[in-house]
Amino acid sequence: MTILIQQIINGLQLGFVYALIALGYTMVYGIVRLINFAHGDVFMVGAYFGFYAITRAALPFPLALLVAMAGCAILGVAIERIAYKPLRRAPRIAALITAIGVSIFLEYFTSLRFVFGPNYLAYPRPFAVRSFDLGGGVTVSTIQIVVFAVAVLLLVALQLFVQKTKTGMAMRAVSFDKDTARLMGIDVDLIISITFAIGSALAAAGGVLYGIAYPQINPFMGIMPGLKAFVAAVLGGIGIIPGAMIGALIMGLVEVLSAAYISSTMRDVFAFGILILVLLVKPGGILGSSAQEKV
Amino acid sequence: MKLRAGTIALLGAVALYAIVLVAGLTRLLNPYWLQIFQFAGIMTISGLGLNIIYGYTGQFSLGHAAFYGIGAYTAAFITKSAAAGGGMLLPALLAGAVAAGLVAFLIGLPILRLRSDYLGIATLGFGIIVKVLFDNSDAVLPTLGGSRGMTGIPKLTTWTWVFVGAIGAVMLVRNFVYSSHGRACISVREDEIAAEAIGVNTTQYKTLGFVMGCALAGLAGGLYAHLYTFLHPMNFDFLKSLDVLLIVVLGGLGSISGTIVAACAWTLLLEGLRVVLPPEILDWRLVIYPLLLIVVMLLRPKGLFGGNEFRFLKPEERE
Numbered sequence: 001m002t003i004l005i006q007q008i009i010n011g012l013q014l015g016f017v018y019a020l021i022a023l024g025y026t027m028v029y030g031i032v033r034l035i036n037f038a039h040g041d042v043f044m045v046g047a048y049f050g051f052y053a054i055t056r057a058a059l060p061f062p063l064a065l066l067v068a069m070a071g072c073a074i075l076g077v078a079i080e081r082i083a084y085k086p087l088r089r090a091p092r093i094a095a096l097i098t099a100i101g102v103s104i105f106l107e108y109f110t111s112l113r114f115v116f117g118p119n120y121l122a123y124p125r126p127f128a129v130r131s132f133d134l135g136g137g138v139t140v141s142t143i144q145i146v147v148f149a150v151a152v153l154l155l156v157a158l159q160l161f162v163q164k165t166k167t168g169m170a171m172r173a174v175s176f177d178k179d180t181a182r183l184m185g186i187d188v189d190l191i192i193s194i195t196f197a198i199g200s201a202l203a204a205a206g207g208v209l210y211g212i213a214y215p216q217i218n219p220f221m222g223i224m225p226g227l228k229a230f231v232a233a234v235l236g237g238i239g240i241i242p243g244a245m246i247g248a249l250i251m252g253l254v255e256v257l258s259a260a261y262i263s264s265t266m267r268d269v270f271a272f273g274i275l276i277l278v279l280l281v282k283p284g285g286i287l288g289s290s291a292q293e294k295v
Numbered sequence: 296m297k298l299r300a301g302t303i304a305l306l307g308a309v310a311l312y313a314i315v316l317v318a319g320l321t322r323l324l325n326p327y328w329l330q331i332f333q334f335a336g337i338m339t340i341s342g343l344g345l346n347i348i349y350g351y352t353g354q355f356s357l358g359h360a361a362f363y364g365i366g367a368y369t370a371a372f373i374t375k376s377a378a379a380g381g382g383m384l385l386p387a388l389l390a391g392a393v394a395a396g397l398v399a400f401l402i403g404l405p406i407l408r409l410r411s412d413y414l415g416i417a418t419l420g421f422g423i424i425v426k427v428l429f430d431n432s433d434a435v436l437p438t439l440g441g442s443r444g445m446t447g448i449p450k451l452t453t454w455t456w457v458f459v460g461a462i463g464a465v466m467l468v469r470n471f472v473y474s475s476h477g478r479a480c481i482s483v484r485e486d487e488i489a490a491e492a493i494g495v496n497t498t499q500y501k502t503l504g505f506v507m508g509c510a511l512a513g514l515a516g517g518l519y520a521h522l523y524t525f526l527h528p529m530n531f532d533f534l535k536s537l538d539v540l541l542i543v544v545l546g547g548l549g550s551i552s553g554t555i556v557a558a559c560a561w562t563l564l565l566e567g568l569r570v571v572l573p574p575e576i577l578d579w580r581l582v583i584y585p586l587l588l589i590v591v592m593l594l595r596p597k598g599l600f601g602g603n604e605f606r607f608l609k610p611e612e613r614e
Binding site for chain 2 (some may be wrong): 033035078083086090091098102108111164230238268269272273275279285
């Protein structure tokens with residue numbers, strides 16, 4: 001029982017990191033219907049920005065987090081303007097292919113020696129790591145507390161932003177119907193850029209937390225977490241913000257629990273197996289509505 | 296007498312085959328480059344498979360490498376355990392194609408009900424599951440080597456095998472898409488509901504397209520296994536599925552000519568950059584490649600051929 005609770009805490013830690021990445025996927029998909037394959041690499045760049053902010057600039061952790069988020073917000077908007085915007089009227093697959101291109105570019109460009117370099121780097125711990133006993137042998141570390149706190153704070157802030165502010169309302173309107181939104185006087189291009197900026201900033205936060213929690217980074221670290229976060233977004237119902245959080249927590253828990261109790265080499269089989277099962281039973285995802293196509 | 300486009304193409308193909316064969320035998324073309332040419336042919340076969348699935352039938356698949364891998368492992372397992380020399384290659388290749396097609400049939404029945412991106416994600420998940428199963432395959436069949444990779448596969452793939460396979464795949468796809476069955480597949484791509492309304496059995500044709508395409512991937516996988524004689528689960532991961540998708544989209548969805556040109560250009564460009572770039576900026580190879588990819592997509596969003604064909608791949612016009 002102790003082990004189970006401990007593993008659930010570990011699973012939530014991973015799940016919250018996935019949630020921060022998954023939100024960017026789900027927001028971008030909701031608004032431009034694009035699977036942004038480069039998002040996992042933005043997450044990686046965020047981890048590196050945080051790394052340099054902590055080591056080179058010796059910034060305290062909250063400031064380093066903000067620097068990484070701001071840097072990636074700019075990167076996300078730049079990617080959108082250069083690689084995706086010219087293809088908005090083209091077949092959707094064309095933008096998907098450029099997204100793959102941007103992904104490969106970010107991985108190999110940052111691998112160059114004068115950028116981040118190809119090697120694994122050990123991530124610094126910007127605060128003292130201690131463990132607290134919750135009773136019965138279950139422990140929670142300061143790292144886990146920080147991951148939970150930062151993730152929940154950002155998730156709540158995002159939810160408030162999207163539901164309560166005027167810009168958030170414009171985002172929802174654009175995702176609902178782009179042309180009508182434009183007729184209502186919404187600057188659609190601006191809203192899309194804001195969406196990319198927010199999504200990329202959240203991924204950067206995820207990257208910094210990931211670096212602290214699993215202290216090793218390299219230019220290819222974004223591929224698998226990116227993929228799993230994307231799958232989490234689909235699992236919860238793509239385009240739906242709470243869905244991405246639920247999906248991500250499920251993915252994190254399934255991954256950690258199947259590694260602990262069944263087989264650590266087979267854990268991806270369970271994570272992706274659940275995805276396929278959910279899609280077959282409820283094609284729109286857990287929170288999604290499966291709208292009937294009108295003829 | 297006016298030569299038909301098909302005759303000219305046939306002569307051209309035979310000439311290409313002969314030139315590469317002779318150049319390979321006389322060492323004008325070193326074995327490394329001969330291998331690259333063979334790999335281009337293999338990518339053509341695999342790409343044509345995905346083109347049937349996505350380009351013609353409109354079913355978005357992100358798990359193509361899984362079927363490629365199933366074909367590769369099946370064929371390699373047969374030749375390695377038979378150890379009877381070259382005679383086993385053809386049965387092994389066919390078995391690889393059949394195995395890939397069979398798995399595609401079983402997985403396709405449930406998941407082909409999903410549409411567009413959701414189907415893509417389900418196939419992506421399936422591809423990752425298959426890769427993890429390859430990683431753990433040695434627990435069941437030690438011959439497959441699991442995550443250490445499968446070694447000791449006889450080197451049986453030759454330029455002739457690849458060339459015959461590629462020409463066979465081109466003819467198969469070309470004749471299929473201009474047959475009534477191919478037309479039915481295209482109607483599913485254009486509008487599934489309308490196709491169903493005029494009496495096309497959409498489930499049947501989606502499954503047919505998917506199984507055929509995956510069987511071609513399996514065939515390509517078998518050739519690949521006997522070309523490089525070493526298989527590793529990493530060779531069949533999700534990124535390899537994206538490579539095939541890149542080729543098919545770059546060439547133009549629903550264009551056989553496009554897939555052929557893009558598969559050859561993609562393979563030769565990636566290797567060619569290795570030769571052309573000076574050693575000090577060789578690291579830039581995989582930086583330049585995605586930039587080219589983005590530029591091509593920005594300039595030609597519908598792919599190089601945009602659904603058009605070389606004349607010899609089109610049916611003859613009737614008076």
